[in-house]
Amino acid sequence: MKFEKIRNYCEYHDIWYLQIPLEVPTAVIKEAQDIYDNGFFVEHRYGDTADTGGWKSAALHGWAKKDEDLMMGWHHTMNPSGYGISEEDVQWGWTEIQQFAPEMKRWLNNFPHKQYRRCRFMLLEPDGHITAHNDQNNTGRRNIKSAINLAITQPEGCYLRRSDTKEELPFKPCTGYWFDNGVEHEAYNGSKENRFHFIVHGGDNQERGHLMLYALKELVGNDVEKDLEKFGNENSRN
Numbered sequence: 001m002k003f004e005k006i007r008n009y010c011e012y013h014d015i016w017y018l019q020i021p022l023e024v025p026t027a028v029i030k031e032a033q034d035i036y037d038n039g040f041f042v043e044h045r046y047g048d049t050a051d052t053g054g055w056k057s058a059a060l061h062g063w064a065k066k067d068e069d070l071m072m073g074w075h076h077t078m079n080p081s082g083y084g085i086s087e088e089d090v091q092w093g094w095t096e097i098q099q100f101a102p103e104m105k106r107w108l109n110n111f112p113h114k115q116y117r118r119c120r121f122m123l124l125e126p127d128g129h130i131t132a133h134n135d136q137n138n139t140g141r142r143n144i145k146s147a148i149n150l151a152i153t154q155p156e157g158c159y160l161r162r163s164d165t166k167e168e169l170p171f172k173p174c175t176g177y178w179f180d181n182g183v184e185h186e187a188y189n190g191s192k193e194n195r196f197h198f199i200v201h202g203g204d205n206q207e208r209g210h211l212m213l214y215a216l217k218e219l220v221g222n223d224v225e226k227d228l229e230k231f232g233n234e235n236s237r238n
């Protein structure tokens with residue numbers, strides 16, 4: 001399967017982001033603002049993996065316990081395990097904020113996917129910060145497809161960067177990237193405006209693998225397809 005080869009190739013070559021060759025509609029800027037104005041963003045914390053301030057979240061696609069209203073799933077910012085709830089006890093789907101975000105929902109429906117998990121609007125407030133951390137529990141595991149991060153807005157003075165080299169992910173408004181959150185990274189909003197992003201988890205399928213290969217070819221050239229054959233299906237670290 002292409003995914004594993006691409007993952008291993010990116011790990012070997014220390015490629016930690018890959019631009020998605022699709023635009024995000026500018027209409028989602030207003031949708032993020034509407035969701036903010038309607039008070040849906042709730043505090044999002046990383047527990048002991050990172051110190052955060054002004055980091056908030058509202059799930060467009062998420063989960064609720066089976067006996068609870070899925071529409072209320074927007075307030076779950078973490079996975080079920082983060083609340084001590086088992087996967088068997090939850091249902092996944094669109095939440096109440098779908099009524100404020102038809103374009104974002106349409107984009108997700110059109111983007112290659114099988115079954116999404118958390119798909120969340122993320123807010124980093126002015127002077128908000130996320131201290132250096134990785135999202136792979138310090139295992140050193142690398143995975144270029146661990147998350148998709150879409151920039152809805154990207155005010156001057158905002159960064160998401162890797163902590164070792166301080167290299168910034170070159171976000172522009174309404175662009176998206178596959179982002180390897182196993183790399184130690186940190187973020188800051190040094191502007192006076194809210195920074196709205198969107199994070200997608202889950203949904204891998206073969207079509208997405210093809211899109212990812214296209215993106216990798218854009219970055220390193222068509223010959224990469226031959227090179228990929230050297231990177232077997234097994235994750236080299238697992």
Ligand SMILES: [Fe+2]
Nearest residue numbers: 133134135181
């Ligand atoms: Fe992170």
